[in-house]
Amino acid sequence: MTVRACTFLLLIAFAHAFIDEAVDVIKLGKEIGEEVLNSWDLLGKPLNISGGVDLPVIKRRERIVLAKLDRISRMIERLELGIEKNSAVAMLLAKTGRGARLELRLHEMADLLSRVASADRQMREYVRLQKELERTTLEDFAQWCVSHDPGALPGLLERVHALIAPPHKHLLGRGILNLVLDDLQEEHPDLCELQLSPHQLIYDMYNTISLTEIKGYAMMQFSWMLLRIYGKGNFTQEASLTRQRYGERTSRTAAAARAALAMARRDLYRCDPPQHKLGETYEEVTRLLQGYIENEVDMNSDNTCRENCAYYTLAEHHTCFKEQFCAQQAVCKGRIIDCNYIDSDMWVCRAGKNSNRRYEWIEYENGRTLGKPGSCPRGTTKVDSWWKWNLLHCSYCMCLCEDDIGSSERTFSLREANADFDNNKVVTGLRLVKHGRVFHLQISEGTLGERGSITPGSWVPLQKFDITDSGIRDGIDYHTMSYEKRAIDLDELDSPTGYILTGVRFRMIGAHLHFEIRSTPFNYTTGRLSPARSQWISNDNTEGAEVPRSRLELFRPDIPTRSATPLPVDSKHDQYLEFTHSDFEADAAQSTVPFVDIQPLEPMKGSALISGAGIIHRGTRGSGGFIAAKLFTYNYSRHIKAESPPAFVEADVEKDLVLPVSNF
Known part of the structure; x- marks a missing residue:
């Protein structure tokens, strides 16, 4: 893959900031639409240069427009400042083989987004240096921003949109979001390492493209304003058409994103590390059998x-x-x-x-x-x-x-691991850890904000104990594996719509160590939790049920760290397996398998919204494999919508202008 395609994928990674910030692209688009409307209201009637308008009047209106444009630029820049310019996503998609159709579209998208980004940077520079610039410089730039030339800004935005929602699908094929989705739906080890689900990646692509649309819309609207100030025409109808076309594009982009997100996998887990290290990437249950x-x-x-x-x-x-x-x-x-x-x-x-x-x-x-x-x-x-x-x-x-x-070391804590939901904190990460001789579930937490934003926090301290401590009870505080009680349930649990993950725990159901999640309802817009309505969710199926839980058999299991190839997830929801000894022939039955994967699972460094979790097994025939944690990132599809900017009406008379405080 070429540098230009990688550049596009780098831009995808930039969208991580939107999840960290309280204002996402949807809200940003609405705010900028209102700013554009207010700016048109301030301009009043168009000037007639041929009628002999004083230069101070032109400069005054020019200052108003550029000050407003500067304000909008800062709104966009506020989101970009917190962006970690990480090449991880580019590396992910660049080193994986893909079809020629997708690669060509990635090349084209990279080029188009780079051109819009370059124009946006140039615009910011012009705003910064407005006192030193000649009027013709701003006028030429404004003309390019609204030109009918295919290489001008409107043409670039239309070509970006055509890649998302092809106007003639029978000729141009499927949109780029669907092509990327197809590429990501298969087993993708690099997504494990990046701790990014396919759903998150598609959502980030949508945010990146939406931000490009917002930048383009702002540049085009303010270009019409500048041209109006310079006496080139009224441009009220042109501005209205710009607004209308922006609304159409964003609406179709949102529809394409919703469709792709609805199909994108939201599960996330860790794959094999480059090198297995006892105590760092895995632990062992010892001397059970x-x-x-x-x-x-x-x-x-x-x-x-x-x-x-x-x-x-x-x-x-x-x-x-x-x-x-x-x-x-x-x-x-x-x-x-x-x-x-x-x-x-x-x-x-x-x-x-x-x-x-x-x-x-x-x-x-x-x-x-x-x-x-x-x-x-x-x-x-x-x-x-x-x-x-x-x-x-x-x-x-x-x-x-x-x-x-x-x-031996074969004890699992039965104590709950909860986020501080009374203070509006939610689970942002999960891992299995061993302290002393006891295995624990440990969570990280972050503070929930507006529209799904998360302020990353830290790992919640363990409720440490030793089984010999006074008052610590078997079956209440912990479970000790034995020959008869060595089964662990493999379940993948997700929260109901409108709920978010706030806790996890193990509990015993018969002879099985059983996993559960705590879900709490929340208001997506305000970001407020409702702790009083929190509930524990589990799959209480057993072997004796009408449709019994199925067993995952370990066939002649060798030590998992000896595997020459990465171990894929081979478990399914509603299964269980039993800890057992490694194969006699391969290992003299000296190890207890599966091993326990203790790699931290914290999507996007603790800034992602998590809705579910599970316990899975990664392994293959002839390997003991690993017990590991899984998370489900939040489903954003129902929150993806396009809001057209507010319509504006031409003013009949020039208003009394009040200049904003100059930033220059």
Whole structure:
């Protein structure tokens, strides 16, 4: 993609400011329309230069128009000042392959918006230097702003509009918003990194194009005024036609934007980072179910070997008979589950003392291996089964250990994470974090303003606790995963129309860790919340329902950080999965999967309106994947509308002019 196309996409990123500001493009267009109307009212009757009008009268009216134009320029500039000129969106669309049709239109749009932006900058410079400029300079610029030449301002605006709403669809095809939407609807890893939903991107494009229309309308109207001052004509009808055509274009652009926004996905989540880092991008549930070598003689109180490994479906460690291999490893302090016999003798590579693993890999004498054999820093340990009294074979079994809670990290907080909605704050971000041995849901909050604007805040401090603290109760304050209670529900929840996200929490439904969101109604225009009408929303479906919640199976799951390709979202709403051990062959069942993605999810750095959230799984066949958070950005489509500027009536007599305070 060329620099000019990237320039257009940079302009798309500029629209982020509108969400941060209290005044959006719709309101700005209305205000500027009123300013234009007031300016025409102030001008009064047209001057007749041939009749010998004094120069001071011309200069006085010129000053009025330019002062008004300066005021409008500052209104537009106020929105642009807070814009972060980030090339992220340009990078996103520039490095992704797309059809020739879309690329050509992006090239053309880049060129057109650049020309309008250049004219706007020139206009601001003329306003700033008005005392030093000759009248002919302003007159020539005004003539260009209303010229019928295709390369003049009106022609540029019409060509921009034709890209949004083609006048002859059977010849020119679909509009650029729909083409961009098609390109974004597929899996888009860069949107994950930018933390921008397709819906937000389309909304930003609409804002950028609308601002261009506003700039063009202001320049054209004030050009008619200047030409009227210079005695070139009345131009009342021309100004009225300009207003009418502006209204038609903005109305059709709004309709195209609403249609695209209605189809655009609003979900947002994080993808795989460039490099997985424990404690920074992910955390692990540890020793919930872990591969564990135990001799059958140590799993019964009689120290006998009368049974076989399969007999021990549920057992515990009783003793360490004759200080054999059991004395060289950390014993299972909890339950021993689902034992199996693989082979009598083996070489075991034990993990480091500070590792949550017990073994790096195991190689049996029959050639079977568990894990990935290789170097072994601690040296391999030979482990051989034996005969007791030459009558009973005491076999080493491969089992699962559900360790005691003191040796594992598998606790989830059930405490609510709420924004300070009493002070008009809403959720702006979400992440899963681990503090101590407890996993928490953490939110960021921002202050809600008029018309969906958000003033970014910060991450809300966790309600920290340890499960050993006084007064902390299992099932009330926290849930500890166990063999029987290790399911987590995968749901994607959105607020009803007119509501916004103000909180999240986990709660237990049977044996399932269940996710819920808190939604609060708000007034979009004023930005005021109604906390008294707040409600919790959840999908309370269970496996026993008439249409039961479906299970997401993990097939022979390896450690997710070993995946050579990015892990896509493979879960659907109304599913669940169970935390389990990693695959025996791939990892000797040493890890608990899925891992927990702790990357912060904060759209547009905490300045986006969020309506929903969810818990999802990113993974693929043969990988344990990640449990992760998802957010839904607010649906702006119903707020997209065009308001035509107010009509004006020609004044019959010149009014008593009151000059505004000069800024020069």
